[in-house]
Each structure stands twice: as C-alpha cells, then as structure tokens.
C-alpha cells in the first residue's frame with residue numbers, strides 16, 4: 686500500500702463487513718428549557734474504502750453524529766459500532782478534520798504539527814518527521830515545511846490538517862465541512878485533490894456537508910438527514926458521478942434537492958436559543 690492509504694498500518698482493521706454501523710442512533714442536548722433531541726433515528730452503514738457523505742440542512746445534527754462517531758459524544762439511544770467495537774472513545778483510528786482554520790498548534794511549524802500527532806501516537810521521532818514530511822509533500826506543501834500557521838493561507842492550513850489526518854493512518858477519516866471556510870476556488874481545488882487521493886487509496890471517509898454539489902462530487906453514497914428531530918431520509922448512491930455537466934450529476938442533484946426540499950419549507954433547524962449546555966460531558 687502507498688503512504689496515502691490510511692489503512693496501511695496505524696490502526697488495525699477488523700476483517701470484513703461495514704467499518705461503521707449506526708443503528709437507531711438518537712442524540713440530544715440539555716438546554717435551559719429541557720432536553721432537545723438533535724437526531725432521532727440514524728441508521729446507516731459505511732463500507733470500507735467508501736466515501737460516505739452526511740448531507741442535510743444546517744442544524745439537522747450532522748456534526749453531532751460525526752462527533753458521536755469520533756467518540757466525543759455518546760448516543761442517548763441506539764448503537765454505533767466501529768470496526769467491531771461499540772464502546773467508542775476518541776482514538777487515532779478515527780482522525781478528524783474540522784471546518785475551523787485554527788486547528789493547528791500555532792507554535793509548531795507545518796512539519797512540527799504533523800510530526801507531533803505521530804509522536805503522540807507512539808511513532809519514534811525520526812520516523813515521525815520522515816512520515817510527516819512525506820504527507821506534507823503529498824499535499825503540495827513541501828515548500829512550507831518550516832512555516833508557522835500564521836504564515837499560511839486558509840487553504841494551506843486545511844491542507845496541513847488533512848496531511849496530519851492522513852499521516853495518522855486512521856481506519857476512517859472524519860471530515861466536518863473541512864472546506865466550508867475556504868473561498869470557492871480553493872475549495873474546488875481541494876475537493877478535486879481529496880477526490881483524487883480517495884480514489885487512489887482505500888481510505889474510508891465520513892464527510893459532513895450541507896452542499897449538494899460537494900456531496901455528489903466527493904461521495905460514493907450520500908446519507909440525507911432531515912425532519913425535526915432529524916432522521917435518515919434516504920441513502921443515495923453517487924459512485925463515479927463527478928462531471929457536473931453529466932446527466933448522472935444533474936439527476937443526483939435533482940434527487941437530493943427534492944429530499945432536502947421538505948426541510949426548506951419547514952424553516953431552520955436551529956432552535957432560537959442555541960446557547961446551551963451539552964447533555965453529555967465530552968468523553969475524554
């Protein structure tokens with residue numbers, strides 16, 4: 686396997702079957718007025734080597750589900766099974782890339798940020814630096830190894846975060862709108878690069894987006910969330926649908942738009958007062 690393949694050694698895979706399975710997952714938050722469910726019924730699987738997109742309107746619980754898969758939140762009901770395990774706590778077998786552009790340590794260089802993550806998961810220093818360098822170079826940042834985050838553009842920072850995630854060789858990459866803060870041109874370029882890299886490797890990705898086009902462009906399957914509290918409305922296969930001018934792309938976009946239309950009519954998902962306490966303490 687190439688170095689771009691997250692299943693090449695960092696985390697051990699547990700044979701066949703779906704890598705991730707959600708069964709009847711419900712999660713909510715405790716607010717001043719009481720418990721508010723965010724997701725009521727999430728049932729879907731993520732197959733090994735596939736890119737699964739979680740698509741839905743703002744506030745429908747996409748990030749909540751991703752955080753539960755990462756092990757930061759526990760479901761109130763139902764079950765999440767990852768690689769045969771149900772007691773999920775955060776671990777390097779699921780690397781997360783967030784939307785925020787400040788997910789790097791400001792006092793470490795590009796190389797240092799990626800190498801640090803490897804060191805923290807037990808890789809010896811020299812090997813960590815070597816692997817970090819390879820992954821940074823693969824993301825086209827070989828010229829910026831010694832720069833600090835404040836010397837990088839938003840797109841470069843996200844490339845470093847993606848390099849760091851790949852370098853950890855996780856079983857699954859969890860991506861929470863990683864291109865959401867970027868300008869359109871940079872986003873297009875990074876989408877193409879990620880799509881290309883995912884195709885070349887066996888990486889399994891769970892990717893949160895509210896963009897229909899991004900879902901079709903990057904996904905093998907799109908899990909559409911909707912309703913209030915939300916559930917899985919449908920799962921749409923979009924493998925190989927990439928050219929935005931192709932009939933398949935237009936048809937997939939039409940179908941996803943129709944699935945999301947019911948939520949548009951019902952107004953925003955966010956409750957008026959969104960400043961509330963999480964129902965769960967974060968799992969550490």
Ligand SMILES: Nc1ncnc2c1ncn2[C@@H]1O[C@H](COP(=O)(O)OP(=O)(O)OP(=O)(O)O)[C@@H](O)[C@H]1O
Nearest residue numbers: 714723743744745746747748749955959961962963
């Ligand atoms: N820490 C929290 N405490 C309380 N409620 C929360 C918390 N995080 C999210 N929520 C609420 O849970 C619901 C789902 O939020 P979530 O961020 O998962 O949605 P999303 O689909 O990812 O939205 P977006 O696309 O806008 O990022 C929202 O109503 C949100 O206000």
